[in-house]
Amino acid sequence: MSRPSNLASWYALQQEAKQMGDRHLREMSNNDQRYQELSRHFDGLLLDLSKQRIEPLTLQLLLQLAEECQLSTKINDLLTGQPINLSEKRPALHTALRLPANEELWVDGQDINLGIQASLDKMQQLVEKIHAGQWRGVTGLPVTHVVNLGVGGSDLGPLMVCHALADFKPKNISPVKIQFASTIDGSQLAESLKELNPATTLFIFSSKSFSTIDTLTNAKTARHWLVDKLGNEELVLKQHFIGVSGSTEKMTQWGIAEENQLLFWDWVGGRYSLWSAIGLPIALQIGMQGFRQLLAGAHALDQHFATSRLIDNLPVLLALSGIWNINFLNIRAQAILPYDGRLKYFPDYLTQLEMESNGKSTSLKGEAVDYATCPVLWGELGPNAQHAFYQLLHQGTEAVNCDFIAPVHRYHEIEDPEARKKFQDQHRLSLANCFAQSRLLMLGDAAVPKLESDQPMPHLLYRGNQPSSTLLIDELTPYSLGQLIALYEHKVFVQAAIWNINPFDQWGVELGKKIALATEQALLAEDQQVNPEAFDPSTSGLLKHCLTTIKQS
Known part of the structure; x- marks a missing residue:
C-alpha cells in the first residue's frame, strides 16, 4: 500500500476538516437523529460516537479511507494467521488463543489450536x-x-x-x-x-x-x-x-x-x-471457568470484527474516530476514563497496548511516515480524574479525545436490600457524573441554561467542543471484560492498518535495555573511574556522582 496520505480519501478528509473549521459540537448536537446515526450495539456493548466532531459525510469518508487501505483484507490476514508482523516474519495470533476447543486454525500445515488447548x-x-x-x-x-x-x-x-x-x-x-x-x-x-x-x-x-x-x-x-x-x-x-x-x-x-x-x-x-x-x-x-468466559467474550468480539460490515463494526468505528481526531483535527492526546473502580488499571493497560503497538514512525516499507500515528495516552478512574486533570479538559489549552467507559448495572448480587440500594445509589451517581462530564465537554457553557443577565467572568467559561466516545457494558463480568479488551486490541490494529505501520513489534524498547547492561558495569567500578569515551558528559557526571556517594555512605 502507498502512503495513506497519498490516497484520494485522505485528501477528501483534509478538505472536510477545513470545511468543518471551528464548527462547534453544540451546533452538531442539534440533530435529533445524531445518536441513532452514530451509536452501535453488539452483544451487551454500546459504542456512542455522537459526541465526536463527526458528521455523516465525515464517517462516509473515513469508511472510504478504510476501504482504500484494504482494511477488510488486512482483518482477514490477521485472523487467518498470515505473517503480518513483517519485521519479525511471523503472524500475530493472539486471537487464536480464545478459539473454542472444537475449532481448527491451520497455520504452516499445523492446527495450532491443538497446542493452545493443551x-x-x-x-x-x-x-x-x-x-x-x-x-x-x-x-x-x-x-x-x-x-x-x-x-x-x-x-x-x-x-x-x-x-x-x-x-x-x-x-x-x-x-x-x-x-x-x-x-x-x-x-x-x-x-x-x-x-x-x-x-x-x-x-x-x-x-x-x-x-x-x-x-x-x-x-x-x-x-x-x-x-x-x-x-x-x-x-x-x-x-x-x-x-x-x-x-x-x-x-x-x-x-x-x-x-x-x-x-x-x-x-x-x-x-x-x-x-x-x-x-x-x-x-x-477467577477459576478456569471464569477464565474461559473471559476468552469467550473476546472470541465473540473477534467474530463481530471479522463478519460485521465496516459501518457497523465497533472496533473499526472507534479506530476511525481516532484517525479523524489525530490526523485531521490535530488532536493528539487521548484520555481513558472508566467510571468503575474495578477498572482502575485499565488506562495503564491501554497505555502499553496502544503506545507500544502504534508508537511508530516507520511504515511497513521502512519509510518515514509523514503523518501522526499513536496519540499520547493516559487516564484515571473518572471520579478521581474529575478532581485531578478535568480542569485541563474543560478549560485548558489542549484538545483531548476522551473515552468514557462504564457498566450500566452493578451491585445486584448484594443480598441485603438496604445495602444493595445504597450501593446502587452510588453507582447511579457515578453514571450521572460520567454522562454529565461528557455532555459538558461537548457543549461547554451551553450545557447549563443561563439568564440573559448572567455575564460570567472569563475564568468561569467552559469552551466545550472536546470530542469523546462513550462505551457502555451491561455489567462487568469476565465475558464483557473479554469483549472490552478485544475491542481495543482490534481498534489498535485498524489504526495500524490505515497508518501502514506494524503494531506487533517493539524495537523501540530494545536498545535502552542493551545499553543499560553496559551502564551497570560502570556503576560497579571499584576505583570510581568512568571511561569518558564510553559515555556522554551528562551520563558520565551522573555515574561519577553515584559512585562517589556510594563510597561515602
Missing part, C-alpha cells in the same frame, strides 16, 4: 491443584499466596484483569491471594516479602524470552529468599516456582520442573498475551 488444559490442572489445597511447599504446607513476577505484558494485563474481576472468585476453594512484582528496583518484591511466609508462597516466573532482565532479577531475589529460609534449592525450585515462557529450554536451565512449565508461542506479543498461560494469575483469581 496449554489451557495443563494450566487448568495446576489451577485446580492450587485451589484444592493440594499444591504444597517444601514443608508440606499448602500454598496460600502467589506472586506473579513479570513486566510489561506479563504484568499489566494479568494485574488489570485480576483487579477488575476480584468479585468473581470461585466459592468453595482454598483461598489464594495474588500479588504482583514487576519493578526492576525490587521495591514491590521487597514490600511483598516482608509479609509473606516462604513455606506457603508460590512464585510465577512469567517471561516470553525467560531472560527479561527486570523479571529475571526479581526471580533470582525470590529464589535466594526461599533458599535462605527453607534450604534445599532443588526442592524450592520444584515446589515454589511455576514458569510461563516461550522457551522450555531456558525454563529447564533455570531450574523450573517440567511439570510446572507452561508454554506460549513467539506469535503472541507480550501485550497481547493475557489470553495465554500468562493469564495464570487471572485463572487463579
Whole structure:
C-alpha cells in the first residue's frame, strides 16, 4: 500500500476538516437523529460516537479511507494467521488463543489450536491443584499466596484483569491471594516479602524470552529468599516456582520442573498475551471457568470484527474516530476514563497496548511516515480524574479525545436490600457524573441554561467542543471484560492498518535495555573511574556522582 496520505480519501478528509473549521459540537448536537446515526450495539456493548466532531459525510469518508487501505483484507490476514508482523516474519495470533476447543486454525500445515488447548488444559490442572489445597511447599504446607513476577505484558494485563474481576472468585476453594512484582528496583518484591511466609508462597516466573532482565532479577531475589529460609534449592525450585515462557529450554536451565512449565508461542506479543498461560494469575483469581468466559467474550468480539460490515463494526468505528481526531483535527492526546473502580488499571493497560503497538514512525516499507500515528495516552478512574486533570479538559489549552467507559448495572448480587440500594445509589451517581462530564465537554457553557443577565467572568467559561466516545457494558463480568479488551486490541490494529505501520513489534524498547547492561558495569567500578569515551558528559557526571556517594555512605 502507498502512503495513506497519498490516497484520494485522505485528501477528501483534509478538505472536510477545513470545511468543518471551528464548527462547534453544540451546533452538531442539534440533530435529533445524531445518536441513532452514530451509536452501535453488539452483544451487551454500546459504542456512542455522537459526541465526536463527526458528521455523516465525515464517517462516509473515513469508511472510504478504510476501504482504500484494504482494511477488510488486512482483518482477514490477521485472523487467518498470515505473517503480518513483517519485521519479525511471523503472524500475530493472539486471537487464536480464545478459539473454542472444537475449532481448527491451520497455520504452516499445523492446527495450532491443538497446542493452545493443551496449554489451557495443563494450566487448568495446576489451577485446580492450587485451589484444592493440594499444591504444597517444601514443608508440606499448602500454598496460600502467589506472586506473579513479570513486566510489561506479563504484568499489566494479568494485574488489570485480576483487579477488575476480584468479585468473581470461585466459592468453595482454598483461598489464594495474588500479588504482583514487576519493578526492576525490587521495591514491590521487597514490600511483598516482608509479609509473606516462604513455606506457603508460590512464585510465577512469567517471561516470553525467560531472560527479561527486570523479571529475571526479581526471580533470582525470590529464589535466594526461599533458599535462605527453607534450604534445599532443588526442592524450592520444584515446589515454589511455576514458569510461563516461550522457551522450555531456558525454563529447564533455570531450574523450573517440567511439570510446572507452561508454554506460549513467539506469535503472541507480550501485550497481547493475557489470553495465554500468562493469564495464570487471572485463572487463579477467577477459576478456569471464569477464565474461559473471559476468552469467550473476546472470541465473540473477534467474530463481530471479522463478519460485521465496516459501518457497523465497533472496533473499526472507534479506530476511525481516532484517525479523524489525530490526523485531521490535530488532536493528539487521548484520555481513558472508566467510571468503575474495578477498572482502575485499565488506562495503564491501554497505555502499553496502544503506545507500544502504534508508537511508530516507520511504515511497513521502512519509510518515514509523514503523518501522526499513536496519540499520547493516559487516564484515571473518572471520579478521581474529575478532581485531578478535568480542569485541563474543560478549560485548558489542549484538545483531548476522551473515552468514557462504564457498566450500566452493578451491585445486584448484594443480598441485603438496604445495602444493595445504597450501593446502587452510588453507582447511579457515578453514571450521572460520567454522562454529565461528557455532555459538558461537548457543549461547554451551553450545557447549563443561563439568564440573559448572567455575564460570567472569563475564568468561569467552559469552551466545550472536546470530542469523546462513550462505551457502555451491561455489567462487568469476565465475558464483557473479554469483549472490552478485544475491542481495543482490534481498534489498535485498524489504526495500524490505515497508518501502514506494524503494531506487533517493539524495537523501540530494545536498545535502552542493551545499553543499560553496559551502564551497570560502570556503576560497579571499584576505583570510581568512568571511561569518558564510553559515555556522554551528562551520563558520565551522573555515574561519577553515584559512585562517589556510594563510597561515602
